[in-house]
Amino acid sequence: MKDAIAVSNLNVSYYGKEVLHNINFSIEQGKLTGIIGPNGAGKSTLLKSLLNLIGKDKGDIMLLGSNLKGVRKRIAYVPQRSTIDWDFPITVKDTVLIGTYPAIGLMKRPSRKEKAWAMQCLEKVNMAEYQDRQIGELSGGQQQRVFLARALAQKADLFLLDEPFVGIDVTSEEMIVKILKELRDEGKTIIVVHHDLKKAEEYFDELLLLNRELIAAGSVKEVYTPGIIAKAYGSQLSFLNEVMAK
Amino acid sequence: MMRFIEAIQFYEFLQKALITSVMVGIISGVIGCFIILRGMALMGDAISHAVLPGVAVSYMLGINFFIGAVVTGILTAIGIGYISQNSRVKNDSSIGIMFTSAFALGIILITMLKSSSDLYHILFGNVLAVRPSDMWMTLLIGVIVLGSVFLFYKELLVSSFDPIMAQAYGLPNKLIHYFLMTLLTLVTVASLQTVGIILVVAMLITPASTAYLLTDRLSIMIFLSAFFGMISAVVGLYLSFTYNLASGATIVLVATALFIATFIFSPKQGVFWRTIRANKQKSAVS
Numbered sequence: 158m159k160d161a162i163a164v165s166n167l168n169v170s171y172y173g174k175e176v177l178h179n180i181n182f183s184i185e186q187g188k189l190t191g192i193i194g195p196n197g198a199g200k201s202t203l204l205k206s207l208l209n210l211i212g213k214d215k216g217d218i219m220l221l222g223s224n225l226k227g228v229r230k231r232i233a234y235v236p237q238r239s240t241i242d243w244d245f246p247i248t249v250k251d252t253v254l255i256g257t258y259p260a261i262g263l264m265k266r267p268s269r270k271e272k273a274w275a276m277q278c279l280e281k282v283n284m285a286e287y288q289d290r291q292i293g294e295l296s297g298g299q300q301q302r303v304f305l306a307r308a309l310a311q312k313a314d315l316f317l318l319d320e321p322f323v324g325i326d327v328t329s330e331e332m333i334v335k336i337l338k339e340l341r342d343e344g345k346t347i348i349v350v351h352h353d354l355k356k357a358e359e360y361f362d363e364l365l366l367l368n369r370e371l372i373a374a375g376s377v378k379e380v381y382t383p384g385i386i387a388k389a390y391g392s393q394l395s396f397l398n399e400v401m402a403k
Numbered sequence: 404m405m406r407f408i409e410a411i412q413f414y415e416f417l418q419k420a421l422i423t424s425v426m427v428g429i430i431s432g433v434i435g436c437f438i439i440l441r442g443m444a445l446m447g448d449a450i451s452h453a454v455l456p457g458v459a460v461s462y463m464l465g466i467n468f469f470i471g472a473v474v475t476g477i478l479t480a481i482g483i484g485y486i487s488q489n490s491r492v493k494n495d496s497s498i499g500i501m502f503t504s505a506f507a508l509g510i511i512l513i514t515m516l517k518s519s520s521d522l523y524h525i526l527f528g529n530v531l532a533v534r535p536s537d538m539w540m541t542l543l544i545g546v547i548v549l550g551s552v553f554l555f556y557k558e559l560l561v562s563s564f565d566p567i568m569a570q571a572y573g574l575p576n577k578l579i580h581y582f583l584m585t586l587l588t589l590v591t592v593a594s595l596q597t598v599g600i601i602l603v604v605a606m607l608i609t610p611a612s613t614a615y616l617l618t619d620r621l622s623i624m625i626f627l628s629a630f631f632g633m634i635s636a637v638v639g640l641y642l643s644f645t646y647n648l649a650s651g652a653t654i655v656l657v658a659t660a661l662f663i664a665t666f667i668f669s670p671k672q673g674v675f676w677r678t679i680r681a682n683k684q685k686s687a688v689s
Contacts, residue, residue, distance in 0.1 A: 208571045234571040245440060245564050246619050255561050259572040264554050291619035311572075 159222060161186040161315055161346035162207065167216030169199070169206050175369070176202050180216070182365060182374040184348070186314075189341040191351045191360060194367035195390050200350045201237070203367060204317050207348075208234060221315055221346075230259045233313035235304050237320050243293035249303050250288040253279050256310025278309040283332065298329025305333055316340065316347045323352070334360055354390075357381065407641050417644070419533045420597075424636035424654065426541045427594045428606065430548045432632030434590050435611035436625050437552075437583060440563045445495055446483070448604040449502035450584060451591040453479035455509025455600055458525060458592075462516055469540070469592050476588030477581060479505050528599030528651035530640065537596050544593045548586050552625070559583070560621055597636070598651035606632060609658040613665045616672040631661050 160183045167180040176199045192200045205211045221228045257271040279285050282302035322330050337347050364380040366372040372389040373380045411417050438447045454472040461471030479501050486497035513522045562569040562579045570576050594603045614627035639654030667675045
């Protein structure tokens with residue numbers, strides 16, 4: 158299997174303050190991977206630096222066997238829900254349609270074909286009946302499903318999701334996980350930033366355990382052990398015991 | 404009313420005033436939508452003020468004042484970005500520092516070069532003194548602004564709504580920002596004659612905000628905003644002509660009246676219907 162992501166010697170800092178130190182890992186194509194770690198571990202930063210949304214100090218990143226430039230349009234990124242202006246005058250349908258923009262190119266408009274495809278993606282997340290709603294009128298879980306539909310509309314090979322399960326209902330969470338697993342079964346690569354240890358074992362094939370440095374990377378079986386998790390979470394052990402004892 | 408229509412047919416200066424104000428109403432309404440959705444209302448105010456030294460310098464060098472205006476407008480936008488990104492000074496403060504400095508410099512330059520009545524006209528507009536060249540310039544700016552928004556609608560939409568996604572798929576957000584700032588300076592210069600530097604921000608923000616309260620679609624918002632800008636210009640000019648009021652200020656107050664009416668009566672967002680719906684709900688459960 159080819160590597161979907163290969164990162165070597167990645168160092169990232171904000172205004173001289175180091176956030177990620179010497180990160181090395183690779184992820185095979187067709188895997189569903191969770192990036193987990195405590196608050197402030199640099200999980201979202203890692204995701205963003207893969208896309209060069211944050212500049213790196215050092216290191217090499219290969220995505221889908223190329224540098225970022227060649228494969229940008231084959232990557233779908235779902236931002237944290239809190240970064241979106243939910244009062245923006247846009248409907249559910251048009252939000253999903255944005256997913257087709259990267260492929261359309263400059264100065265052109267989405268055609269009937271793109272609109273039909275966006276509707277199909279919306280149906281996949283079971284949100285078709287809300288197509289004409291303004292996005293702020295939806296619940297958190299519905300909003301996240303719409304953004305997943307937008308990512309689906311990009312027909313990407315690599316999906317990066319930043320904290321998709323924060324503040325959403327159980328039904329939406331289950332549906333999103335189901336769709337992510339289907340994507341994986343189609344051979345897509347999916348990376349999910351997930352701050353909650355609960356369910357990590359159930360959701361992902363592989364885990365990257367992060368706390369400024371890469372603590373561990375590998376299959377869930379290898380990484381999801383009390384000893385290794387404790388290394389990342391350190392001071393938050395009481396919480397950890399609770400999770401591991403379940 | 405008849406007298407106004409007759410006067411328009413009769414006086415060429417009034418025709419030019421009307422055409423120019425309508426054009427300014429439309430383009431500031433269109434650009435204004437992006438300004439308010441990007442949370443840049445204050446930035447719009449800043450850039451419009453920062454145009455002043457550019458106008459003065461162009462006059463000094465004998466070049467078209469659009470060139471100077473765009474240069475100082477963009478320099479100010481860059482300065483604001485630089486200060487807020489490279490210090491703990493917040494964005495609104497750095498806007499305040501930069502635009503007042505540019506504006507102060509502009510006042511000094513203008514009063515050195517021209518009379519204070521010229522300064523007055525630049526600051527507050529003098530729509531009845533629109534020259535043919537001004538009118539053509541405004542039309543040209545209108546074509547540029549409307550054409551740009553039409554061609555790059557998709558990119559403006561996504562970079563305003565979700566800049567992170569825009570950047571992730573390779574759109575140059577910074578370039579789009581400065582492109583929008585350039586369009587903003589062009590709109591400001593176009594509106595020097597009609598509403599003047601001080602009040603141009605009203606034409607950018609008020610019609611767009613009115614439209615924002617009425618629709619959940621950006622494309623409709625742009626049309627509504629342009630429409631409200633145009634109506635404000637025509638009605639404002641009419642009232643200004645009939646009752647001999649300052650034209651820029653009258654246009655702005657008409658835009659405000661439209662906003663207040665919408666703020667109260669907008670079907671979805673208006674406070675009037677909201678209160679009625681809230682009371683209905685309360686009495687339904689009690």
